[in-house]
Amino acid sequence: MNQNYTLENVRLEIGFEFKEGEVIATKTDIFSIEMSGGKIKAIHKNKGNINAIDAKGMLMLPSFKDMHIHLDKTLYGGGEWHAVKKRRDGVKGMISLEKKIIPELLRNSTYKAEQIIELLQSYGTSFARSHVNIEPTSKLKSLENLQIALKNKENGFESELVAFPQHGLFYTDSIAYMKEVAKSDIDFIGGLDPYSIDGSIERSMDFTLQLALENQKGIDIHLHETGDSGLKTVEYLIEKVNENPELKGKTYLSHCFVLGRLDNQKQKEMAIKLKDAQIGIISTIPFGGLIMPIPTLMKYGVKVMTGNDSIMDHWNTFGTGSVLYKANLAAQLYGKVTEFELSRMLSLATAGVVPLDDEGVQQWPKVGDDATFLLFDASCSAEVVSRMSNVKSLIFKGNVVF
Structure with missing residues (x-):
């Protein structure tokens, strides 16, 4: 038109x-x-x-934004059903699995990314922040295939891209590939569980922070760790962002499940620190028996966003493609039932924009x-x-x- x-x-x-x-x-x-x-x-x-x-x-509302998804690796769009296989050895076990299946996934990853984009659009999403595997198995091929899909869909969809070392920075020696991709037009430097995957919070985080600073990128780190290492990672990131204020408003923690394991007072304390450092949280809603403190984070001014993560892949099969569903689920989970409260929950689907x-x-x-x-x-x-x-x-x- x-x-x-x-x-x-x-x-x-x-x-x-x-x-x-x-x-x-x-x-x-x-x-x-x-x-x-x-x-x-x-x-x-x-x-x-x-x-x-x-x-x-008809009512006009802002279009939706999926702020955490993996458009580059999916089983969706092939007309087949694949349930998740039983996990062994946690995230490291999944890394081993990915090394085996990624070459096959790359054969038609452009087509399948386009299929997911069309699914997202059908639910009102016109924007996504997609994490893209950067590691020795796919090298930069996963990124290249996704960029073709995004170009083909540019008249109805746009994105931000996160260079994601899914197989660990040092665990599988992804450093050279991360340095290469950081010089391209990607938007964020990603990371993954620095202690449990790479064996050192400081070494992994310092590399990520320095790469982002040198190339003027944002940061978006997957943090699944829920014990002391998870909390120390959050605290270390807050400290380093405060030391480098140019990263404020450009730094995010995806999942950050450790926040759901803290007592109420510690959750409040961390929310205030995250707000002061302008570090956002991109949360899964919900996750097993874990209840993330989304209302507390929002109350203290932390930017909270959500996404489908996976639609159907080797990690999980519960992604519907709808971030409105996520907003509805959050409203139910946290008892947000009034006119005002429900109107505020819309922000989870729009990445913050409400009329x-x-x-x-x-x-x-x-x-x-x-x-x-x-x-x-x-x-x-x-x-x-x-x-x-x-x-x-x-x-x-x-x-x-x-």
């Missing part, structure tokens, strides 16, 4: 309705949205433009924003989260994806 057009009869959230200090409803009104060159050009009350496209009163701020002041959409959004047959974002409303349309920079 031509990117210069107008949508009429679009429902936007404009404020909260309060009663005795409590949000009891979300106020909306009907608008026209003019788009030009992939941007929102104007927002105004309906003008009866006969050339406009009728949105039929109304905590006081009910409209902050999205604005003129000049990318014309990237979703349309729902729903009354408000709280209903969308609670009922997991179906996405009726995804618009990406003015392009109608569906």
Whole structure:
């Protein structure tokens, strides 16, 4: 579609309705949205433009973002079902398995990445942060194949890429490949369980931090460790980011399961330290019997995001492709049932963007924003989260994806 057009009869959230200090409803009104060159050009009350496209009163919300996924290695898209095999020797056992199966996965990884992207789009996701294997088995081939898929889908999808040493930095000697890829146009330097995989928190973390600093990249580290080593890794990262403030706002811990093992007071203490260092947490919701302290992190201002991680691969098969499902699951898990609380849970699906701020002041959409959004047959974002409303349309920079 031509990117210069107008949508009429679009429902936007404009404020909260309060009663005795409590949000009891979300106020909306009907608008026209003019788009030009992939941007929102104007927002105004309906003008009866006969050339406009009728949105039929559907609710406009920010498009979704999957902030932790592995688009480069998947079993999804081949028309076959594969359950996960019984794990042996933890993450190191999975590394051994990957060494055997990656050559076969690489044969059609571009096609399968495109299939996952289409699945994500069908659930309203137009952006993903994807971790990409960088290790001696696939070298840079996994990245190259994924970049082809992303290029093929660029009219309806965009991404950030994390160079991920899935097989350990030193455990399988991935250093040379990480140094090479850091000079490319990837966005983040990744890492994996520095103590349990590489045998040293300091050695592994120092390399990661220095590589990010030298190449002006962000950091996004997988941290599965839940004992003392997990906590020490978080504390070491906080210390180093505070010493290098250019990394603030660009550093993330994925999973970070150790936070779910701490007592309430220690969780609060760590949340404050993470907020001060501007280190974000990209959390799985939930994970076995582990309950991550997402409400505590959000309360103290830590940026919290989520993602599908795996859709169907040799790690797990529970990814649905929907981050709205993750927001709904979090609302149920943490008892977020009121209009206000449900509206806040939307931020987990959008990586932080919600139409109304905590006081009910409209902050999205604005003129000049990318014309990237979703349309729902729903009354408000709280209903969308609670009922997991179906996405009726995804618009990406003015392009109608569906």
